[in-house]
Amino acid sequence: xxxxxxxxxxxxxxxxxxxxxxxxxxxxxxxxxxxxxxxxxxxxxxxxxxxxxxxxxxxxxxxxxxxxxxxxxxxxxxxxxxxxxxxxxxxxxxxxxxxxxxxxxxxxxxxxxxxxxxxxxxxxxxxxxxxxxxxxxxxxxxxxxxxxxxxxxxxxxxxxxxxxxxxxxxxxxxxxxxxxxxxxxxxxxxxxxxxxxxxxxxxxxxxxxxxxxxxxxxxxxxxxxxxxxxxxxxxxxxxxxxxxxxxxxxxxxxxxxxxxxxxxxxxxxxxxxxxxxxxxxxxxxxxxxxxxxxxxxxxxxxxxxxxxxxxxxxxxxxxxxxxxxxxxxxxxxxxxxxxxxxxxxxxxxxxxxxxxxxxxxxxxxxxxxxxxxxxxxxxxxxxxxxxxxxxxxxxxxxxxxxxxxxxxxxxxxxxxxxxx
Numbered sequence: 001x002x003x004x005x006x007x008x009x010x011x012x013x014x015x016x017x018x019x020x021x022x023x024x025x026x027x028x029x030x031x032x033x034x035x036x037x038x039x040x041x042x043x044x045x046x047x048x049x050x051x052x053x054x055x056x057x058x059x060x061x062x063x064x065x066x067x068x069x070x071x072x073x074x075x076x077x078x079x080x081x082x083x084x085x086x087x088x089x090x091x092x093x094x095x096x097x098x099x100x101x102x103x104x105x106x107x108x109x110x111x112x113x114x115x116x117x118x119x120x121x122x123x124x125x126x127x128x129x130x131x132x133x134x135x136x137x138x139x140x141x142x143x144x145x146x147x148x149x150x151x152x153x154x155x156x157x158x159x160x161x162x163x164x165x166x167x168x169x170x171x172x173x174x175x176x177x178x179x180x181x182x183x184x185x186x187x188x189x190x191x192x193x194x195x196x197x198x199x200x201x202x203x204x205x206x207x208x209x210x211x212x213x214x215x216x217x218x219x220x221x222x223x224x225x226x227x228x229x230x231x232x233x234x235x236x237x238x239x240x241x242x243x244x245x246x247x248x249x250x251x252x253x254x255x256x257x258x259x260x261x262x263x264x265x266x267x268x269x270x271x272x273x274x275x276x277x278x279x280x281x282x283x284x285x286x287x288x289x290x291x292x293x294x295x296x297x298x299x300x301x302x303x304x305x306x307x308x309x310x311x312x313x314x315x316x317x318x319x320x321x322x323x324x325x326x327x328x329x330x331x332x333x334x335x336x337x338x339x340x341x342x343x344x345x346x347x348x349x350x351x352x353x354x355x356x357x358x359x360x361x362x363x364x365x366x367x368x369x370x371x372x373x374x375x376x377x378x379x380x381x382x383x384x385x386x387x388x389x390x391x392x393x394x395x396x397x398x399x400x401x402x403x404x405x406x407x408x409x410x411x412x413x414x415x416x417x418x419x420x
Contacts, residue, residue, distance in 0.1 A: 007238070008103035014234025015110035019046055019117050021231060025224025025281070026121050029330050031207065032216040033406025034125045036415045041120035041132055046113050048136045049144075053109040055083050057140065061108060061148035078145070107238055108148070115144050115186045119383075121330030122194035123201050123396075126403050129411050131396040135386055139193060143382050144185070147375055151185040164371040175354045175364040177371055180249075181236045183293025183344040184375045191337025192376045193383035194328060200387035201397050203327040205404055210322070213329075218277050225281035229257060232288045236295040249295045252303040253288070256295075259307030260287025260314075260339075267315035279315065286314040286335050290343035294351070302350040302358075309346070310339040337376070344372045 023042035027035045049057075056078035081087055084105060090098035116136050120127070150162040160166070164184065168176040179185070207213050215221055236253045240246040264283025265275035290310035291303060298306065318334035321327065328334065348365025349356045356362050390396050398407050408415025 002099065004241070005099045005103045008100075008107045011234030011238030012103070012107040012110050014231045015107070015114065015238065016046075016231075018110070018228055018231035018235065019043075019114045021224050021227025022114060022117055023224070024220050025228060025285070026124065026330055028217040028220030028222075028224060029121075029215045029278070030124045031406070032416045033408055034415075035216065036408040036412050037127075037129065038120070038124050040129060040412060041124075041127065042117040044129065044133050045117040045120070045136050048133055049113045049116050049140050050109050052137060052140055053112050053145075054105065057112060057145045058084065058105045058108055060141075060145040061112075062104070062153050078141075108152070111182060111186060111235075112140060112144050112148065115182075115190050116140055118186075118190035118332060118336055119194045119197060121332040122198040122328045124329040125204050125207060125407070126201055126397050127197075128396060128398050131390050131394055134394075135197075135390055135396070138386050139383060142386070143193065143379050144189065147185050147189055147378070150371070150375070151179055151182070167367045167370060171367075173363040173367055175361055175367055177367045178297050178347045178351055178354075178364075179293040179344065179371070180296045181239065181292045183289075183340050184371050187289045187292060187336045187340030188344065188372055188376050189379045191333050191335075191340055192379040194332035195326065195337065196380045196384035197387045198321075198326050198328045198333070200384060200391055201327075203325070204329065205400060207329075208322075208327050215278055221278055221281050225284050229284055229288060232257075232292075236292060240296065245296055248300075251300050252291050252295045252298060255300055256291035256303045256307035256310075257284045257287030259304045260284065260290065260311030261307075263287075263308040263311030264315040267312050271315075282318075282331065282335060283311040283315070286310045286339040289336050289339040290346070292340070293344045294347050297347060297351045297354075299352060302346075305350075306343060306346050310342050313342060314339050341372055341376075344368050 019042055023039040026042065027039040030038045059080045060078035087098060087101045087105070091102050116139060119139070120132065150164045153162040154160050163170070164177050164179065167173060233250055233253050237246050237249045240249055261280050261283040264279050264286065268275050268279045287307040287310055290306050294303070294306060314335050317338045318331040321334065345365065345368050347355060348368040350358050351364055353359045354361050354364045356365055387396060398411065402410035406415065
């Protein structure tokens with residue numbers, strides 16, 4: 001086993017652990033009578049997406065860069081090696097490079113899983129489980145897998161082949177898009193889909209106000225945030241090759257969320273007169289989201305600035321849902337979409353040697369903005385259509401009486417037997 005394969009396997013385990021961490025984070029934020037339902041949306045995503053990824057998602061996301069056909073470049077090639085049968089035989093035979101393929105498949109699967117799971121926070125307290133599972137399968141196939149090919153696909157030489165990384169060639173720019181760990185494919189993608197589903201499902205019957213939206217278990221929220229931060233070192237560092245690059249990524253993955261935590265609770269202090277534990281946890285997540293695309297391409301001082309910006313802006317952005325009347329229950333839009341955009345566009349100004357203020361190059365900002373807003377629009381439209389069709393056919397939202405009484409017992413037959 002090579003060190004590269006070992007590193008991918010270790011970091012894949014860290015990233016997989018993030019989805020249960022997300023379940024804890026989300027589960028602590030909702031009412032006690034819907035915590036099981038909330039956590040099951042994350043665990044359900046683990047089941048469906050992992051299976052689909054191995055069947056065809058990996059092949060759909062990582063297409064052969066030699067193809068001149070625009071269809072596989074846009075939608076991927078899902079049946080090039082169905083269920084990784086050829087790759088598995090090569091691995092069994094000990095062929096060179098087979099271990100890297102299998103390790104890459106596992107690593108990529110963990111990204112796909114958590115991207116879909118993130119969306120569920122926008123529809124907490126009111127979404128039915130099996131319609132969510134159907135949405136998960138369709139969204140992964142039609143949105144995440146092809147978007148991953150746009151951002152992450154590479155050929156046997158290590159050259160990125162998706163259109164996101166070919167803009168410099170297409171348009172003659174001097175700079176290429178930077179998205180090291182998924183600011184576009186993961187966070188902007190999930191945030192846009194979360195906005196779409198929040199609109200489709202509408203407001204909760206009970207809980208759509210600051211006074212009513214109180215987390216039932218703050219320690220669980222903090223535990224979830226801690227697991228996410230721990231796993232995020234694998235999330236950001238898994239694709240790194242050089243020792244120095246890994247070191248820089250780890251430093252930035254430490255200081256950006258730390259600064260975002262400070263930025264968030266400072267905003268809370270001036271706005272509400274107190275800093276909350278939930279605010280600190282949310283600030284950590286906002287900083288992690290923002291540094292995801294930028295982890296390998298910022299000096300630490302600019303990572304700190306990015307964290308402060310993401311934490312403070314997201315702390316303000318989450319209140320917009322009350323003014324707009326869009327019930328993004330657990331602030332997926334305010335944290336993942338907003339901070340994902342901030343982190344992706346921030347590189348246009350401050351990326352090492354190529355940003356507008358660090359290299360005098362405005363083109364870096366252009367090639368950051370094009371995929372960010374393209375993926376936002378694509379994800380929103382497809383997620384909205386999928387959510388609407390599911391809701392109009394089999395029904396996406398729980399019955400009103402179940403929602404009021406608590407969907408844990410109604411949908412899963414288990415849950416807390418008391419109120420907190």
